[in-house]
Amino acid sequence: MKRAKLQAAIVGGTPDDIEQSFYEALHNADIEQLMACWAEEDDIVCVHPGGPRIIGPGAIRAAFEAMFANGSVQAHPERIHKVVSLACAVHHLVERVEVITPQGAKQAFVIATNVYQKMPQGWRMVAHHASPGTPNDSADVGVKPTVLH
Template sequence: MPRKLRAPKSMFGSANELETSFYAALSAGDIDAMMKLWSEDEEIICILPNLPYAQGHIAVREMWETLFNLGQFNAHILATHTFDNLLTAVHTLLIHVQLTLPNRETQAFNLHTTQVYLKSEQSWRMSVYHATIAQDNNKLIDVLPSLLH
């Protein structure tokens, strides 16, 4: 029986390039493009509001398919904080999301996200994506006090 070959993954020279492709796949509702961004490691993790914890490719794919079946997503980055080194990047974002449902009703909300990217020999890949509803609709973190003690 012939074996089905996997389509080659895109190459990303930086975590920022990968992040841009992630939000493009989200907006397009393209499950195949979304899954090509993830590490091949089965330890990948995705945590989204109101959905179960997903670990591994099958669970992560099912989670994104569930979301894409809800409607059309459009995400806009409002604020970002990044920590990048040679092999790891952690990006914490505040994103504004607009969801257009099949009946054309729209819902808008903000999310705080944390994305962990790992550098393989060939390319950057997503390892962890965690999102939570932002209670403060306009800032990445609360204003820090000027005096700690």
């Protein structure tokens, strides 16, 4: 099953498929699967909570390799809001992250935006921007429209 999801990231897939493969790669600390989700473009960008802007596949790979040196990342995407066009998809979501502290397992929240672009190889991630969240991020602010125009 893991091979099938990796294959979907390599061959094409939808933005949802790529996003699922990305979070699965985080859960498994699988750098190859994770990088297969990204576009192979020099201008891809990643920002981790409180961190600098990381540009390009080599720098992004190095950042995730350093992260995986400490183990996997148990980030669970929740409350995904999607904006999709023919060649671009933007997913804004809350990541519920399981962290181990001296007091035991805790949950942290991260606000993230994942941007996907349709490439000749299929959909690929071109940006991942994550910011520190709070427990209050478990609820959205604002009102969803009741009528679509």
